[in-house]
Amino acid sequence: xxxxxxxxxxxxxxxxxxxxxxxxxxxxxxxxxxxxxxxxxxxxxxxxxxxxxxxxxxxxxxxxxxxxxxxxxxxxxxxxxxxxxxxxxxxxxxxxxxxxxxxxxxxxxxxxxxxxxxxxxxxxxxxxxxxxxxxxxxxxxxxxxxxxxxxxxxxxxxxxxxxxxxxxxxxxxxxxxxxxxxxxxxxxxxxxxxxxxxxxxxxxxxxxxxxxxxxxxxxxxxxxxxxxxxxxxxxxxxxxxxxxxxxxxxxxxxxxxxxxxxxxxxxxxxxxxxxxxxxxxxxxxxxxxxxxxxxxxxxxxxxxxxxxxxxxxxxxxxxxxxxxxxxxxxxxxxxxxxxxxxxxxxxxxxxxxxxxxxxxxxxxxxxxxxxxxxxxxxxxxxxxxxxxxxxxxxxxxxxxxxxxxxxxxxxxxxxxxxxxxxxxxxxxxxxxxxxxxxxxxxxxxxxxxxxxxxxxxxxxxxxxxx
Amino acid sequence: xxxxxxxxxxxxxxxxxxxxxxxxxxxxxxxxxxxxxxxxxxxxxxxxxxxxxxxxxxxxxxxxxxxxxxxxxxxxxxxxxxxxxxxxxxxxxxxxxxxxxxxxxxxxxxxxxxxxxxxxxxxxxxxxxxxxxxxxxxxxxxxxxxxxxxxxxxxxxxxxxxxxxxxxxxxxxxxxxxxxxxxxxxxxxxxxxxxxxxxxxxxxxxxxxxxxxxxxxxxxxxxxxxxxxxxxxxxxxxxxxxxxxxxxxxxxxxxxxxxxxxxxxxxxxxxxxxxxxxxxxxxxxxxxxxxxxxxxxxxxxxxxxxxxxxxxxxxxxxxxxxxxxxxxxxxxxxxxxxxxxxxxxxxxxxxxxxxxxxxxxxxxxxxxxxxxxxxxxxxxxxxxxxxxxxxxxxxxxxxxxxxxxxxxxxxxxxxxxxxxxxxxxxxxxxxxxxxxxxxxxxxxxxxxxxxxxxxxxxxxxxxxxx
Numbered sequence: 001x002x003x004x005x006x007x008x009x010x011x012x013x014x015x016x017x018x019x020x021x022x023x024x025x026x027x028x029x030x031x032x033x034x035x036x037x038x039x040x041x042x043x044x045x046x047x048x049x050x051x052x053x054x055x056x057x058x059x060x061x062x063x064x065x066x067x068x069x070x071x072x073x074x075x076x077x078x079x080x081x082x083x084x085x086x087x088x089x090x091x092x093x094x095x096x097x098x099x100x101x102x103x104x105x106x107x108x109x110x111x112x113x114x115x116x117x118x119x120x121x122x123x124x125x126x127x128x129x130x131x132x133x134x135x136x137x138x139x140x141x142x143x144x145x146x147x148x149x150x151x152x153x154x155x156x157x158x159x160x161x162x163x164x165x166x167x168x169x170x171x172x173x174x175x176x177x178x179x180x181x182x183x184x185x186x187x188x189x190x191x192x193x194x195x196x197x198x199x200x201x202x203x204x205x206x207x208x209x210x211x212x213x214x215x216x217x218x219x220x221x222x223x224x225x226x227x228x229x230x231x232x233x234x235x236x237x238x239x240x241x242x243x244x245x246x247x248x249x250x251x252x253x254x255x256x257x258x259x260x261x262x263x264x265x266x267x268x269x270x271x272x273x274x275x276x277x278x279x280x281x282x283x284x285x286x287x288x289x290x291x292x293x294x295x296x297x298x299x300x301x302x303x304x305x306x307x308x309x310x311x312x313x314x315x316x317x318x319x320x321x322x323x324x325x326x327x328x329x330x331x332x333x334x335x336x337x338x339x340x341x342x343x344x345x346x347x348x349x350x351x352x353x354x355x356x357x358x359x360x361x362x363x364x365x366x367x368x369x370x371x372x373x374x375x376x377x378x379x380x381x382x383x384x385x386x387x388x389x390x391x392x393x394x395x396x397x398x399x400x401x402x403x404x405x406x407x408x409x410x411x412x413x414x415x416x417x418x419x420x421x422x423x424x425x426x427x428x429x430x431x432x433x434x435x436x437x438x439x440x441x442x443x444x445x446x447x448x449x450x451x452x453x454x455x456x457x458x459x460x461x462x463x464x465x466x
Numbered sequence: 467x468x469x470x471x472x473x474x475x476x477x478x479x480x481x482x483x484x485x486x487x488x489x490x491x492x493x494x495x496x497x498x499x500x501x502x503x504x505x506x507x508x509x510x511x512x513x514x515x516x517x518x519x520x521x522x523x524x525x526x527x528x529x530x531x532x533x534x535x536x537x538x539x540x541x542x543x544x545x546x547x548x549x550x551x552x553x554x555x556x557x558x559x560x561x562x563x564x565x566x567x568x569x570x571x572x573x574x575x576x577x578x579x580x581x582x583x584x585x586x587x588x589x590x591x592x593x594x595x596x597x598x599x600x601x602x603x604x605x606x607x608x609x610x611x612x613x614x615x616x617x618x619x620x621x622x623x624x625x626x627x628x629x630x631x632x633x634x635x636x637x638x639x640x641x642x643x644x645x646x647x648x649x650x651x652x653x654x655x656x657x658x659x660x661x662x663x664x665x666x667x668x669x670x671x672x673x674x675x676x677x678x679x680x681x682x683x684x685x686x687x688x689x690x691x692x693x694x695x696x697x698x699x700x701x702x703x704x705x706x707x708x709x710x711x712x713x714x715x716x717x718x719x720x721x722x723x724x725x726x727x728x729x730x731x732x733x734x735x736x737x738x739x740x741x742x743x744x745x746x747x748x749x750x751x752x753x754x755x756x757x758x759x760x761x762x763x764x765x766x767x768x769x770x771x772x773x774x775x776x777x778x779x780x781x782x783x784x785x786x787x788x789x790x791x792x793x794x795x796x797x798x799x800x801x802x803x804x805x806x807x808x809x810x811x812x813x814x815x816x817x818x819x820x821x822x823x824x825x826x827x828x829x830x831x832x833x834x835x836x837x838x839x840x841x842x843x844x845x846x847x848x849x850x851x852x853x854x855x856x857x858x859x860x861x862x863x864x865x866x867x868x869x870x871x872x873x874x875x876x877x878x879x880x881x882x883x884x885x886x887x888x889x890x891x892x893x894x895x896x897x898x899x900x901x902x903x904x905x906x907x908x909x910x911x912x913x914x915x916x917x918x919x920x921x922x923x924x925x926x927x928x929x930x931x932x
Binding site for chain 2: 035036039040164165166167169202362364387388389391392420422423426439441442445
């Protein structure tokens with residue numbers, strides 16, 4: 001009821017504002033209305049709750065992923081949008097199989113079970129598992145130092161911890177993730193039989209953090225598994241006492257043929273330039289061991305919320321604003337690639353795209369991938385965001401799902417919503433990424449920030465350069 | 467082990483830096499060393515865990531408060547400080563008594579038990595409780611409109627919800643807290659027999675949020691209790707159907723004679739101006755229904771951590787840096803008042819004071835209470851904090867415990883550490899203020915921010931004006 005009153009008041013306000021020629025101050029008022037609307041709404045948050053509770057583990061190829069497609073389609077079908085549709089995309093179909101086993105077997109110390117999860121795309125050990133000596137490394141460069149003679153037949157244990165020194169945890173993540181992403185394929189070249197990798201996380205707890213590993217085309221594929229930070233500490237400690245210990249690994253993960261899935265799309269058609277597209281998106285898939293609340297259910301619900309805010313406030317964009325739930329960000333980025341290819345094929349023009357995939361924490365700014373003139377134009381919009389604590393407008397990467405647009409559009413401006421990064425890698429790709437870790441207000445500020453920047457770049461034609 | 471290596475490296479670095487005349491760039495390096503040290507430490511965080519688990523409910527006058535005094539004294543006694551001591555202070559001794567009861571009794575709808583907690587300093591209903599009609603109000607001004615004829619013998623139910631529209635939740639809190647702070651005393655003047663108040667919180671859940679209520683000297687004291695937001699919604703809904711329902715209230719809270727407690731203080735003596743004091747503090751007491759993790763165990767542990775960082779990095783301040791755990795912020799602010807009075811009595815000079823009491827969330831800046839020249843000097847330090855996402859340097863209130871210094875010192879600069887406010891009023895004064903809601907990195911950034919600003923105002927003599 002309160003929400004209804006609020007809505008009516010705001011619609012009148014906005015109608016007035018938009019009817020008049022908008023001065024800078026009037027734009028401020030629209031931005032304020034957007035933030036106030038978002039902060040007073042719980043629609044996206046409650047939809048995220050449902051998504052998390054009913055489609056947990058929705059990695060591509062699962063029934064949960066299919067359910068997430070249908071759920072988000074229904075949400076948008078229930079809104080007053082100009083169109084809602086699905087976009088076919090063939091996605092990887094990797095299966096974890098039976099619960100993994102990682103067991104230390106030491107003649108000196110006995111045995112210990114370790115918390116472990118196979119990485120996405122990992123092959124299995126075979127049903128009998130494998131048993132081998134362990135070599136602990138901290139950097140990929142140590143592979144070459146030890147060479148085939150030091151590694152053949154061994155399990156390589158990459159144990160470089162997260163670098164906590166960086167203020168921005170994405171920097172800490174980037175400094176460590178090579179051991180998961182490239183480490184297994186590189187170890188295989190030296191004859192290693194498997195790899196176990198310390199989870200790439202800022203937390204010290206007993207949850208393994210998964211994520212995809214990249215095998216080399218034509219290379220040998222060996223099992224690649226994540227140890228929890230606690231498990232990695234145990235294994236490292238035991239190795240100090242008994243370097244001759246062995247590790248028994250068993251996982252039955254395997255890849256099945258690709259299956260059909262979908263990107264889910266909803267649009268408000270542009271009044272003036274309907275063929276110019278503004279994309280706002282997140283990815284719908286999430287790792288099979290998590291609810292995918294922050295990564296990236298929240299980004300999807302925020303993207304739909306941008307459309308809700310435009311509709312509720314009666315903001316009619318000049319360009320088409322399109323919310324996209326991308327499928328398969330986590331494994332092969334098929335949804336994002338398909339979206340860009342189809343856009344090109346259909347002769348769409350892409351003006352601006354923004355993605356939310358850094359956790360639904362308090363927004364701090366935007367990471368901007370564009371040319372110099374448009375970067376300056378984006379930075380010139382920062383003062384609109386000062387009242388909302390968003391000061392960080394910088395050149396940088398945008399989002400995995402919207403980045404393929406660059407393959408077809410030289411002029412598109414791509415943006416990533418930058419949020420407070422402190423908590424993200426505590427839960428990224430782990431069972432700890434649950435709905436209860438999302439704060440309604442923080443999430444809603446993300447919806448508002450994206451709605452606001454879209455409103456501004458559209459209303460001001462801010463990115464139109466001669 | 468890692469920490470030890472880190473420490474050695476940093477000490478060498480700092481020794482080099484401090485040995486040379488420090489340029490602006492060199493100060494940047496000290497700031498970076500401070501942040502890196504903090505982000506790699508878990509000392510304060512683990513001490514906070516112990517404080518929360520062993521001294522839950524440490525409101526002034528409790529054994530838990532006494533244990534918190536001793537625990538923090540022992541922490542500082544175990545460090546290489548120049549002095550650690552207690553400062554006697556007589557504190558209020560209010561007791562909640564038996565679990566409160568709030569029961570709706572409606573001839574139309576039946577009965578319902580509501581989640582309820584007496585406010586601090588509330589008197590009791592007497593052992594038999596009380597039963598009365600309920601008048602729902604949203605603003606204190608409605609008391610006068612209804613007058614004695616409309617309120618006498620009634621229970622006044624203040625039900626104004628938290629205003630979610632503000633980006634800064636402290637603004638939402640300030641806009642609502644009058645109904646808890648002044649509402650009960652005002653309702654008593656019109657003959658109300660008790661007040662129940664919707665909890666002042668940004669969350670919608672079934673936890674009541676307590677806090678102190680202020681009776682008027684010589685006025686009539688009536689019981690004043692917090693309803694959870696859910697309970698307030700239930701009562702409001704039932705009143706719509708049955709305006710004649712009655713509410714049964716029972717609480718046995720009462721005040722005993724004041725008791726002796728302590729501020730806990732640790733110091734690094736200044737090398738050049740030992741009588742010039744820099745205070746960094748938090749308050750040690752916490753509401754009896756909570757662990758007091760964010761409010762304000764974290765502020766205490768961060769304050770001690772500032773000293774740890776100075777010691778580990780070998781930073782020798784010119785002025786005396788003093789960590790203070792203030793007792794009794796929540797009820798009568800006796801610790802802060804005593805601290806300021808004693809400072810004056812002893813002829814101390816107070817140069818700068820900073821308090822952390824807004825939750826151990828990611829720091830965003832500083833709220834600065836000083837004259838114009840020093841405000842400008844403080845703002846000039848902002849660029850040092852840009853790499854750490856702290857952009858908000860503004861004139862405003864500092865902290866409840868350090869504010870009394872203004873009564874004695876015209877020239878002292880008082881500062882509040884400003885942190886991300888989105889989550890704070892979800893847990894403020896409620897059972898939800900638990901250790902697991904604190905993120906280690908966010909908390910450690912607060913320690914670093916305070917250490918950094920103290921370092922700068924001391925090393926640069928930034929607040930020395932002619």
